[in-house]
Amino acid sequence: MSYVLGIDIGTSACKTIVVNESGEIIAKATKEYDFIVPKPGWAESDPEIWWRATIDTIKVVLEKTAIKPEEISAIGLSGQMHTLVPLDKNGKVIRNAIMWNDQRVAKQCDEVHSKVGGEEKLIDYVANTALPGYTIGKILWVKEVEPDNYEKIDKFVISKDYIRYRLTGEIATDVSDASGTCLYDVENNKWSEELIELLEIKRSIFPDVVESPQVSGYLTSEAASILGLKEGTPVVGGAGDVLAQAVGTGATEEGIAMLIIGTAGIASMALSKFGRNPGGSLQLFRGGVPGEWNIFGCTLAAGGSFKWLRDSLGVEEKIIANLSGDDAYNILVNEAVQVEVGSKGLLFTPYIVGERCPYTDPNARGAFVGVNIMHDKRAFVRAVLEGIVFSLKDALNLIETLGVPLKQVRVSGGGAINPKWRQIQADILGTEVVTVSYSGEGGSYGAAILAGVGAGFWPSVKDATRKLLKIESRTEPISENNKKYEKVYEIYKDIYPTLKEINNKLSAL
Known part of the structure; x- marks a missing residue:
């Protein structure tokens, strides 16, 4: 039997799961950690704690299963989106990561809109407007407030990509996390050279971009020794947490929406054709399915x-x-x-x-x-x-x-647990609400699916989600309630x- 690992670097915990060729979760482990609040509205993290949590959770799942190192066929990654991790020329972290929920960069976001000629013009460049959570404002903040640190930046990555670097020595991101920087031409699948030049950001600091199920590197001998895995194990591109969850719930087909009711709420749907983000109110990113997009509101x-x-x-x-x-x-x-x-x-x-x-x-x-x-x-x-x-x-x-x-809503998070609340959701939305197997695993299961596609377990992401994700409950709207x-x-x-x-x-x- 062959297996894949799915690793999710969350805001406050790392979760690692082992999945077999049949899509079954064999073992899982979670390691919690704290983030740093230097000032009100700020949120930072030391990326080293993510790496230590990755080590710990991988060791736990391997101990639980007694799987041999050579039986792990690939590793998939997911994690908090937008978080800026600046690296120097030696791959060392220059300063604490500035996290997605950090609110210090409103001024820089306003300046972006001003420089490009307004929010609609920015949508022309990157399909999105500059929200404070996005990486764009964080880079410009470091440039303005910490110029010495900015000059030291050789490359920047997002949270899961730092783990990729520690695993493989390769500096890269995937299309979804690139989209979440607000510096990526989402329509044409490339960094927006014109926007980068207009904002006077060093072009050299941008990482290479890969598709989510594409192999992005291989486990180094050092990482393999630390983790108890086999040197050369492939690591795929992976996806940011929301996009990985879309894969992990099977919301990879048009008309099938993913609804996550956690602390925040996410409504997401796959798009096979590019469409303009209406007023920038939504987030339009490249997703886990190569050549397609995901659009979601938070x-x-x-x-x-x-x-x-x-x-x-x-x-x-x-x-x-x-x-x-x-x-x-x-x-x-x-x-x-x-x-x-x-x-x-x-x-x-x-x-x-x-x-x-x-x-x-x-x-x-x-x-x-x-x-x-x-x-x-x-x-x-x-x-x-x-x-x-x-x-x-x-x-x-x-x-x-x-x-x-x-056509259908696939719900996960706290909103999926109680059938009576699912009925309220179906009645308000006027469509079938379903739960699917493993939908509670967050981004880790989506990351494992992407790893399995990269390892050749399944021919494509859509084939994998159709085969693996079984509907566990269906809630149909009550017509009378929906009308009211x-x-x-x-x-x-x-x-x-x-x-x-x-x-x-x-x-x-």
Whole structure:
């Protein structure tokens, strides 16, 4: 039997899995770590901790399985996107990595838009606008604020690519993480030479780019000795976490959307043809399937809004959960469904940390609208659940403007666990909601699929996902509920524009 490894370098943990030729997970291990907050709004990490976590998790899964080194046919990588790791000419990290969730670069992003002639012009270059999370602002920040460090940069990479370098000695990234820099010509699959020159960034610091299932290097003797693996084991390009999760849930066909309800919410769909990003509200990247794209929207506080509700109003449910062994979220969902569709006219916008999609607005605020004496806690819980899905419906509606109708939603994360919440999702979205095998494994399973394609286990990414991912549950929309939700959703869409000026005034206090 041959196997592949899938490694996911997350924001706060590294996860490694072993997958066999049948797509079954044989073993997995996770190692948590912290990131650094030097100042409010900043987020940094020492890439060495990612490498140590990679070593530890690989050793654990090998010990669990007693797999021989030569039985590992390939390694796939995934990880947090956009994070800047600057390397000097000797491959040493120059300064702490600046992470995707770091917010220091708003000024640099504004300057990018100004220099190129506006957000729409930047979309012409790279199909996206310059969000603070993207790598582009981080590079320009280092150039402006830390010029000595900027001069030392020989190459930059993204988080998973640093692990590639430690494994293979090769400096490269894949098409999805290149897309996430906002310096990559997503339509034509190459670095945007014109934009790089316009922004006066050193062209020499950009890594080579490979396709996600393409072999990008081979395990060095040093890395093989440290890890207990075979020298020469191939390492494929891999993909950024969202794109790897799209592979790992089988959202590789047009019309099949991936919905992740974690702290943030992600609505993603594959595109076989390039289409213009509507207003830059979405993120349009190259994906795990060579020659194709993924378009997705990110809402900042999907599961985060539910967590806020649990911690603020669900104290009783947390106590009951501790005593009963149940989960507080599960208890809250079961309470919420006792309330009628539409929460008796109570609406919630989940903009509690600002918003990215469909509105890029740091001043956006969460709001309960329509409160009256009839509303008890159960109604507030249902309104939050419905508001989260409405916000993701906003993103899916934008995606559909590119001419790709929604046929099915594959859901993972916290939103996949409770069947009653899945029913709310199906009813609001008006389409079938399914869960698939291994969808809870995050980017690691997608990384393993990409490694398997690189190793020749499966002829293509799409062939692999069709063969390996089995539907575990199906939830069909209830027509009567969907009709009512369509009316409620039309009212929901009016809330943000109506409250925008009020929220701006509140933010200025």
